[in-house]
């Protein structure tokens with residue numbers, strides 16, 4: 001399933017009322033090849049002025065202003081952010097964000113890793129889930145923060161990321177997978193020692209492990225690799241742009 005070239009973003013379909021979740025596509029921006037054209041990654045080697053123009057364009061068309069993003073390093077750290085500390089938290093080395101604030105969009109930057117967005121009745125969280133951060137418990141850590149604020153996720157969105165057919169992994173990775181997330185159900189053995197890893201399945205297993213019902217998990221039908229219109233780190237050999245996926249609790253005047 002491909003993205004129309006006229007679309008600069010897609011939206012989660014089943015998010016609770018007031019929760020806005022959007023993912024940028026690669027269309028409509030200012031970056032040149034191989035970052036063409038709506039590259040939302042600051043740390044990709046792209047011309048930074050093009051990235052800033054892309055953000056200016058994107059924030060206006062989505063009405064999603066002051067997006068907080070991180071310098072993602074594939075760890076399990078989730079940082080609490082609010083309107084007072086947002087500038088300080090911006091570009092910190094971490095892979096998750098959490099807030100109780102309204103109108104504070106949290107962003108995850110990806111090109112094959114999964115954006116996982118959580119919404120409770122009060123709080124929200126955005127998580128950058130490659131296999132490392134997911135396996136190291138970034139989802140568990142986010143759920144702990146909800147508990148700290150006497151809240152619980154009632155909805156999760158697993159966004160566009162690498163599909164099972166394109167994600168080949170070997171024994172050495174498979175042997176490290178956390179048994180709590182039932183990795184066997186997310187793996188298909190191709191030949192001996194070589195597997196296909198279904199990251200969307202592994203992420204939904206981790207959400208269910210933390211107490212969320214499968215009925216409250218929305219999984220994007222798009223993949224970063226096989227749906228035209230996104231960036232894919234694997235398919236483009238690391239020389240490419242990034243999508244941003246944002247979540248915010250919007251209270252509009």
Ligand SMILES: [Zn+2]
Nearest residue numbers: 163166225226
């Ligand atoms: Zn694929």
